[in-house]
Amino acid sequence: MPGLLGEYDLRVTARARAASLRPAVTLADVAREAGVDQSTVSRVLRDDHRARATDETRARIRETADRLGYVPNASARSLAVRKTSTIGLLIPNVSGVIYADVIKGAADAASALGYVLVVADGSELGRANDAVRKLVLEGRVDGLLLASGTLTDQVTDDLLGSTGNVVVLNRQIAGKVPQVIEDDEYGMYLGTRELVDAGHRRIACLAGPPDVDTSRRRVKGYKRAMREAGLTVTAGLVVHHDFDEASGYAGMLALLGQQPQPTAVAAASLAAAVGAMAAARDQGIVIPDDLSMVAFHDAPLANYLCPPLTTIAMPLEELGRQAMQMLHRRLVGEPGPAAVTVSDPSPIVVRRRSVGPPPG
């Protein structure tokens, strides 16, 4: 076995580079060595259709390139063709369990379309700002996928203008910013319905920050389910916090402080739900006996919680894939819709053991 990662050509090339610290082998080198012109080499190596060079010539060129360990230089090519064939994915917190799927979807699509995908961490505003400037404006990438569910409207709004090389993931934004969204409203509707179907009437919503679009849409879905069931959402039943464990913990405490206590809660994020479960536990409340819970978004982790958490799984991978495809379309000038909502697969609730009938 020739090594899992390194295929043959890769290793050879690396060695060639390492051995001689020279500026790497260039097109001219190959041309000289093969006794042809640079442009010819360029053409055959790129399979340029107008280069039906003699089979003999092509073979010789290919062989020489291989032997010398030629690898095209991305900067030079980019400069010449005015594009980099790399696209960036900006994510608020790269290590959020939720993002694994969108990264995978985007990466798959990217590689299928001939791009290389790089992801940038946008957890801090400063860093996000920097990333955008360094990546898009300076032309390190041809386009940007913005998965900043947590940035406020103001931000993206300012940033985007009507640039055609950015597509926004799962944020509904006024104006003509290209965007692909999922039906968060429906997802949360489904999750909440799971709770009303189990017989709950006093159902709370553990929401995200009030000014974040995704949070708003999820709350909307929650409210629709409540309304449809003839349930009223009284003040205090929806509490706004952040999308992390600590916030979920605090939010749950707030919810539990009310009279009468809710018998079920729909959490707008998985991390918050984890925190919420811990809070409940600390208050001596057992799930699902005393309290039922569903969380928005699914991940392996949910299956190992105590108890295993019923979640609503969103088509995150498809989101990433379609965003990438839309970006590509725009980059090559195909028109296409300015916004699509991914509905296949549609949101689905993954039933585990965190919801039961209301107590008593």
Add this chain to the structure above:
Amino acid sequence: MPGLLGEYDLRVTARARAASLRPAVTLADVAREAGVDQSTVSRVLRDDHRARATDETRARIRETADRLGYVPNASARSLAVRKTSTIGLLIPNVSGVIYADVIKGAADAASALGYVLVVADGSELGRANDAVRKLVLEGRVDGLLLASGTLTDQVTDDLLGSTGNVVVLNRQIAGKVPQVIEDDEYGMYLGTRELVDAGHRRIACLAGPPDVDTSRRRVKGYKRAMREAGLTVTAGLVVHHDFDEASGYAGMLALLGQQPQPTAVAAASLAAAVGAMAAARDQGIVIPDDLSMVAFHDAPLANYLCPPLTTIAMPLEELGRQAMQMLHRRLVGEPGPAAVTVSDPSPIVVRRRSVGPPPG
């Protein structure tokens, strides 16, 4: 407030770009507009020391550049100076909770040193291979940080040769590959000692894959603690699985199937520990009453588990930072050590509620 993300200049530039789909404004444009030569513009905009241009000239150039919304083109610059000032970070699974810290450390150091950091997902071998080729070999990045704790020795070995632009994070590799490692052995030693200090004698180890270096070092630490305590590690006491929840679950089941059952387990990864806790629960075993547990690596999640998990926190952020610094040193040709182990902060056990005295 002018928008959180978009500072003024950023927005203006974006607008200028978007408005006119022209090839963006170039150095020549600015020069013409300002009535000076291109090279002069280049110099003042870069603060070239040899360009103590008239204050008046400098001001005019700056103003013109701003007004036109000039942004240097990264490809052109890279081609000219033969470096990109961007470096890549290759991670097996970008969304692992554990990696947040190393990304942060690396990103901080990168930006302090004037680099932009991009991370690439190396979860699949194919993708990792591709990333290396596209990023390093084609010169999209000046160097690579390899945080592929899960790739086998063979891989990295083949890949690296003695190239100077790669540094490996936390893998001990023979040969002269630049590397920064943490003291996983000591960390695991500490975690295991926590267990022996609590009075346990039959302590199991939930290890990672046997051929992965980090796993081996952790097992070594576990064994040392056992030996020092005069405890023998009998067959079956260390079980090898993977670093994820499902593996942890399976591994725990295997451990629990033994006679006599271990009274404590040291897990080599946080994710595996999560799975293991679930397995214990499913078997009616309560932690810490019936079984104690510690896990390698810390993350917010650990605090919200049931019960909150005692972990051993490693200096992950520092690992990322130092790796980046070492890479930089190598890139600029400073000698420096070929391998450093980060020992500050040193591993520390974060005591929560998952360890108690042995039952009975």
Add this chain to the structure above:
DNA sequence: CTGTTAGCGCCTTCAG
């Protein structure tokens, strides 16, 4: 202090 002159490595007409 500032302008001139060459490239960096590759692609792309345009001739031959």
Add this chain to the structure above:
DNA sequence: CTGAAGGCGCTAACAG
């Protein structure tokens, strides 16, 4: 079918 020539946008000597 292939070679010659020019240019992508920027930097870096070298003159003036």
